[in-house]
Amino acid sequence: MSGWLKIAGLGPGAEAQVTPEVREALDAATDVVGYIPYVARVAERPGLTLHASDNRVEIDRSRHALQMAAEGRRVVVVSSGDPGVFAMAAAVFEAVEAGPDAWRDLDIAVLPGITAMLAAAARAGAPLGHDFCAINLSDNLKPWALIEKRLRLAVEADFAMAFYNPRSKARPEGFARTLDLLKTACGDARPVIFARAVSTPEEELRVVPLPDCTPEMADMRTMVLVGSSQTRVIARDGAPIVYTPRSVAS
C-alpha cells in the first residue's frame, strides 16, 4: 500500500472555485485533515475519515497527516484559499524538516487554490493589476516591528498591498496601528477594499478612501486590499470598479 499526502487549497468558499484536481484528491482520499471550518466543507462518505482540529495546532496536525501517509494512507490536508499563502503548506514542510528522515521521501504534493486576495481582487475589479505585496498582519509568529517595517517599505515601493488576517479579537490594536501608519505614509485618499467572506452567501464588499478607514471595518474573515498611488476608482451605479493600471509613466 502506497500512501501519499496532498496539501490542497479549497479556494475562498464557493464550490465553483474548487479546481478539478483538488476535487479528485478529495475523492481518492482515505483521510482529510484540517482546521474545523475547512474540514466541514468536505462531504462525508464511506471510507473517508475526517480529522478536524482547532487552529494554532498546525504542526501537530501536520505530523499527524505525515504519520498517516507514512503508514500508507491517502491523506489530504485542506486549507482555505491556496495552501502556499499563509496556510498549511509551510507548516507541513516545517514538520517534514524537523521529522524523521523517511518523511522526506514521502509522496507529497501541493495543489494550488484560489487564494483570498485574488478572489477579493476579482470582485473589486483589478486592484492587484500592477506590482503588489502580500502581508500577514498577524503578529503571532513574527514581531510587530517587522510588520511595520514592511508596511513602510511597501508604501515607499508603491506596491498595492493585500493584508491577510488583518484583525482578530485577541489582537484588535494591530490593524488600528496599520491604518494610522498608512494614512501618514501614503498621505492620499487611495482606495481601500474591505472584502469579507468573498464568494460565500455572507459576502460584503466596501471600497473606502484611506482617510475614512476605521479598524472595525475588518475582522478575521476580511481581506484588506490597499491600492498603490496609481490605483483608480471607476464610479458607476452599484459598486465602483477599482483597478491599478498596468502602466507607470516615465
Add this chain to the structure above:
Amino acid sequence: MSGWLKIAGLGPGAEAQVTPEVREALDAATDVVGYIPYVARVAERPGLTLHASDNRVEIDRSRHALQMAAEGRRVVVVSSGDPGVFAMAAAVFEAVEAGPDAWRDLDIAVLPGITAMLAAAARAGAPLGHDFCAINLSDNLKPWALIEKRLRLAVEADFAMAFYNPRSKARPEGFARTLDLLKTACGDARPVIFARAVSTPEEELRVVPLPDCTPEMADMRTMVLVGSSQTRVIARDGAPIVYTPRSVAS
C-alpha cells in the same frame, strides 16, 4: 438580449486547474477573446466564435470585447493564470474608464484563476509561505528605474519575490541586471526557483542558489521565485523542497 463580459483565468496550463466557474462561462459564451495561445486552449463548438489576437494589443482587444458585450453577446476574455495579475483585467478596466459611459453599466465580472506564481510555488514546496511580493520585470509599461527601486526595497523588507515576465528576446538585459542587483543586495545563497511551463508537459523546475544563477536560466515561459533570507531547502532524493517558514524570531 442581455450581454455580459467575463474576464476569466485559465490557470497555468493544466485543465485540472481550471475552475468550474470558468468552465461554465466558456460553455455559455458566444465569443471568446484573447491572446493567440490562450484562445487556443478553448475548444471550438457551434455557436462560439474565437477571436485570437497577438500580444501588445490588449486595449484594442478589450474595446472589441466590451463592444460585443454592449451589443448583447456573451463574451469571455481569457487570460493565462489569474486575469487580475499582470493580465487582461486591468486592461479591460482601462478601456472601460476611457470608453463610453454606457460601458460602466455592463455586466462585467472577473473570474479568478490559479496564477503562475502560486502554481510554481506549489511545485517547489511553499516558498511564498511568508510575506512576499510580485513584480512584473518587463519594462514595456514602466521605467526600469522603478523596477530596480522595488527590487531594492523588497530585499530590505525581506520579502520572498515572484517575478513575472523575467526575460524576453527583446529585453534580455533586464533579468541580468536583476540578478546582479540581487546578488549584491542579498549577499547570501538563498534559493531561487526557475519554474518553466508549470503544469504542462514541458514543465521544468530548477532550484539554484542565488550566486549561481545566470540570466539564461529564465525565458518568458519561466516564473522566477526568490526566497527571503529565511527560506529553507530540504534536500532529498529527487527535487529538493523549498519553503519559507511561517515564523520569524523576535
